[in-house]
Amino acid sequence: MRLQDQPGTWVRVDVAAPIERVWEIVTDIELPARFSDEFLGATWISEGPELGASFLGRSLHPSIGEREVESFVDVYEKGRSFGWATVDRANPGSRWRYDLSANGDLVQLRYSMSIGPGPSGISLAIEAMPELESRILRRRILEHHANMTRTVEGIKSMAEEAE
Numbered sequence: 001m002r003l004q005d006q007p008g009t010w011v012r013v014d015v016a017a018p019i020e021r022v023w024e025i026v027t028d029i030e031l032p033a034r035f036s037d038e039f040l041g042a043t044w045i046s047e048g049p050e051l052g053a054s055f056l057g058r059s060l061h062p063s064i065g066e067r068e069v070e071s072f073v074d075v076y077e078k079g080r081s082f083g084w085a086t087v088d089r090a091n092p093g094s095r096w097r098y099d100l101s102a103n104g105d106l107v108q109l110r111y112s113m114s115i116g117p118g119p120s121g122i123s124l125a126i127e128a129m130p131e132l133e134s135r136i137l138r139r140r141i142l143e144h145h146a147n148m149t150r151t152v153e154g155i156k157s158m159a160e161e162a163e
Helices: 019-026 121-128 130-161
Strands: 008-015 039-044 054-061 065-077 081-086 094-103 106-115
Touching (some): 019 130, 065 094, 121 130
Antiparallel strands (some): 054 065, 065 081, 081 094, 094 106
């Protein structure tokens, strides 16, 4: 596994709620903080959510400590897709995205992310220990996958409780 290949992960869940309700939840940039062991919250820097908007996300990781990262909404198709790039619009440290699609009475929610190609805590760790690149990436992806799973399960629960 190599950073240059922009490795990532995704999770999916079916939600028994109207797509409008699921959309309202996934576009709340504070939401993942309710379910993640790492993400602490976010604040809009510019008017959002909309294409081109930016926000400041806060997270805490035992290897890096607490940090703030600027993110930029680079995908916004109302009711369908909401995504953002971290650190740099043109050379992101990572990309994150929710995709929603109607599936009968259900909404299929997919949450995906990829690491790189730009600078991030992971790229710094790999620069310091290039011989461990694959191992560093695998561990980080497993951490993200676990937090993402908790997040989509939380979204499912919130959306279905509202019904």
